[in-house]
Amino acid sequence: MVFGNMGPTSGTGVAFTRNPATGENVLYGEYLMNAQGEDVVAGIRTPEPIVHLKDELPEIYAEFRRAAELLEEHYRELQDIEFTVQEGKLYILQTRSGKRTAAAAVKVAVDLVREGKISKEEALLRVDPGQLVQLMHRRIDPDAEIEVLATGLPASPGAATGKVVFTADEAEMRGNNGEAVILVRTETTPDDIHGLIPARGVLTSRGGMTSHAAVVARGMGKPAVCGCETIKIDAEKELFIVDGKTVRKDDLITIDGATGHVIMGAAPMIEPELTGDFETILSWADEVRTLGVRANADYPRDAIQARQFGAAGIGLCRTEHMFMEPLRLPIVQEMILADTPEGRRESLARLLPIQEEDFYGVLKAMAGYPVTIRLLDPPLHEFLPKAEELLVEITELRVTQKDPARLEELQDLLRKVRSLTEFNPMLGHRGCRLGVSFPDVYEMQARAIFAAVSRLVKEGVEVYPEIMIPLVGIPAELEMMRALVVGVAEEIMQRDGIKFDYKVGTMIELPRACLVADRIAEQADFFSFGTNDLTQTTFGFSRDDAESKFLPVYLEKKVLQENPFAVLDEEGMGQLITTAVEKGRSVNLQLHIGICGEHGGDPESIDFCHRAGFDYVSCSSFRVPIARLAAARAELLHRK
């Protein structure tokens, strides 16, 4: 605000044409009567709400209303207006489009369309999809009475409540026992990772938006408030002091990573949902966009949620989470540890009906829409106990000589675990490499999928299964795995005297897959870009290591402008993707192309996918609305 040397005024202030917090269509702002410019700037006097002007200077208020309407009419957007009144005359000092919350942006855009001031297309361009992230996280009920203890940087969105703990070790122990804890540290380092994982959220008193805690929390999708310098942590005494108040270990606090607020106690939360105006704008987005939007979902409940948010199918259904569930894990371990092919087959036979139920549920929940099921991807050692844990138990038993039988058993297990352990599991024996080495595992999964499909078809449910082979880099890998899947499908069709459609395709997540995409496309009905792994291999970054170790330094020193795991690296990796799309379509015009990496929910990356000629993006359920809007904007921005 530049008030300059205007002398005494009878009134001066700032007002929005609509409420920038809610989008409500009422004048919103404040003013000072008889103020010097300096008073306003110095903040000595408390200004009054703009509605009071109606009583004090009714004519001026009416004139300002008309001016505000006129300005909004002209700029066709919510205006943020500075004004002054001198000697009974209203002066408009400045006007500009007003900053507003995501909710307000949506409401204003929809209202402006209803008022005939802008078109639907303009409305879509007025709402920043990135800002909508605010609406898609659990947040604190805005109507709740809360006590804000302090405000730090809104480092990773979402709100979380938990008991305060001051060490990563304690966060790990109690978090893994199911307790809700918030880890409070001056700052975090890679030493704290084990405590960050099970904590509900993290609060630091030092560090910025690219500090270790901030980057790691965003990577984990976990709420974080960072650099909250007003809290003074005394880790020895296990407490922090803020504004004279003392918060001790085990006290309950709530942090809001969207606002940076730290709140005493458990604040009431609101789960994200689509409001009426949000629904409206998304329906307009759906009319415009050419890019499909699917969700990544592993369970029937996720599939139902995804449908509610408007996902037209599942782009990635991971099967490894199903393997990890408590009742199944022992069978999976048996399968891995089996000494003979027969032993392995026996365990697989026990997994088959369980997997069939999994797929039955997901396919049914997504009836009428495609479901892309990825066959087992992670290395087998992920399902076994960790060598370090075994080693501790073995050493104890060895030293105490308590239980020689158990010792021998554990030593055997350790040997097996060691034989499966890898130096770089990310680049190891996983994905279709497992399928090539142990075809019976993939065969069981294919059998479970097609048995479920067969049942659903008989029940009259419309299903579109797509079997996805992970980590293909060599055409022969896909050729071999496709033959295996097709063989099982034909067997089930014959067994059940039935016909069903299905697709077989592949993740494109290795540089080499992009480079030989033409030869791979000969075997594929679809490509789905796994941009997480493709980022890892293109950059040579292990995400787990990079985000906790050097990426914060890279962002701080501006070696990189963005975290490439959040925003797709168009300059580098984009070239590989474009090559793959061109090569793939050059031999297979029908090739369906999508993305199932995390970038599928990032607006900038979606814009790239649109330009690269993708058919769809797939992202986590909560990102589906964002993706729908981003896809529409991409279409509008690049329409020729």
Add this chain to the structure above:
Amino acid sequence: MVFGNMGPTSGTGVAFTRNPATGENVLYGEYLMNAQGEDVVAGIRTPEPIVHLKDELPEIYAEFRRAAELLEEHYRELQDIEFTVQEGKLYILQTRSGKRTAAAAVKVAVDLVREGKISKEEALLRVDPGQLVQLMHRRIDPDAEIEVLATGLPASPGAATGKVVFTADEAEMRGNNGEAVILVRTETTPDDIHGLIPARGVLTSRGGMTSHAAVVARGMGKPAVCGCETIKIDAEKELFIVDGKTVRKDDLITIDGATGHVIMGAAPMIEPELTGDFETILSWADEVRTLGVRANADYPRDAIQARQFGAAGIGLCRTEHMFMEPLRLPIVQEMILADTPEGRRESLARLLPIQEEDFYGVLKAMAGYPVTIRLLDPPLHEFLPKAEELLVEITELRVTQKDPARLEELQDLLRKVRSLTEFNPMLGHRGCRLGVSFPDVYEMQARAIFAAVSRLVKEGVEVYPEIMIPLVGIPAELEMMRALVVGVAEEIMQRDGIKFDYKVGTMIELPRACLVADRIAEQADFFSFGTNDLTQTTFGFSRDDAESKFLPVYLEKKVLQENPFAVLDEEGMGQLITTAVEKGRSVNLQLHIGICGEHGGDPESIDFCHRAGFDYVSCSSFRVPIARLAAARAELLHRK
């Protein structure tokens, strides 16, 4: 041999125009007098050396000599001739170019040039560079009397002598204590890796050229004889039986991975060297080739060896091995574990003079030629004790409660080790990422290099230092590291009142580096392709894990035709390299381009490097002669 129904013969046999083992220019072969065709085929009678024919049928012998000369004259290559003598008449049944040893191939080619039968260029094309590998490994003295116990597959070239051990654990323990052991197993699995590393060689009774042992041994450059089915191993009793003989644990044997021989006792060895004919053919290669050949060498002694084999410079001098040496490792560990920047700088100051001596030695040994020094590349945790080892000691101390002080100390160390441990070290905090995070480490190295350069220049020694920044994938990384190196160079020049030339360049070993090579080239005087890491990231293969786990399966099932770590993957990775060369030269015409990955010593890969327009290849010293020949052949084959 097709002898058909020719009736009785007065003589029949096979002869080479020259000795196929040594290349000596004398008729070499054998015949049977008065033989039926069947006798020859059945092998009932022992044939006689061809020279005896001179006495028995002098005219026939003379005629055969003339025929042999004529045939060789015509085909201009050593001939392998089948003949028969019937009713006093010589019949030549068949002739073809003869298979011969590497040594013979070299001698024959050189002799044929001397005899005016072929040109030097033809001679170069007659010798298969791949075959020369035989000559460049330590081998058993051919004049020695040896007792061949058994013959298996020549799975990985080179010869080794050691005591027989039957378990990987024993091989590890004794091998690490400096004992020479040969690991003898029915077959190896990933469980045995820890024993393969310190063993001198490996002998298996089962498995082919792509078995686990064979692939791993070739990867490690370690002699291996595989699938030696005549030895019967009894691991329980710690012995193997072959031909009725018993070989027990601790007995000394020698294996020859070039011939597949297993020999009792220590066979006398010959170190590889360049013979006169070999030297001759290489000098012709040098006249023809356009591709430079350098060696990878880390120490002065390696540099001297490399010069003897004809390397015109060092393409890769790794500095991490220098850090690993026993006397230095404690200082390096101190540096890593330092709690403060001052502590780190203090340790670095102690390393500085040591590193300066390292570089002084290498640069002096390569006087007159370029030396490419790569700054520190591996992740820091490689220099610390392993977490697992610490954990065992900690658990022991905890259970026994013997030494609480030591326990606490180790727990502290473990915390630090854990904080540096990575999920995928290959893709972690290493290469220039260390330089960006801890600039003082790279600064120390640059200072050590330029201090050595300065001394050498003053001593009148001609030096061409090239500082290489590893693992660049982002132009800003190189920009930052180049500025650091240039800053130190200028400081030293000013300090010592001297001028010297140097280059700053980068490894190209990440897909992204290839994709943005134009922007990287703006900061680089040279590119050196690190094709080991580039293969790892392009395929998404961790070499350590792939070669011990799924690559053998891939080769066996023909998913891949070749191990991409041995032969450069032209179809996939080749595209990235070509892109990088084109993009790099598009902005920097002077850009010097080489390769320092293992592929730099593989003839097929060298052919690719030639076609891709490289300036030089760099490989291990023993591969330098092979590379010189392969480079000449590439030039001849693709000359326009």
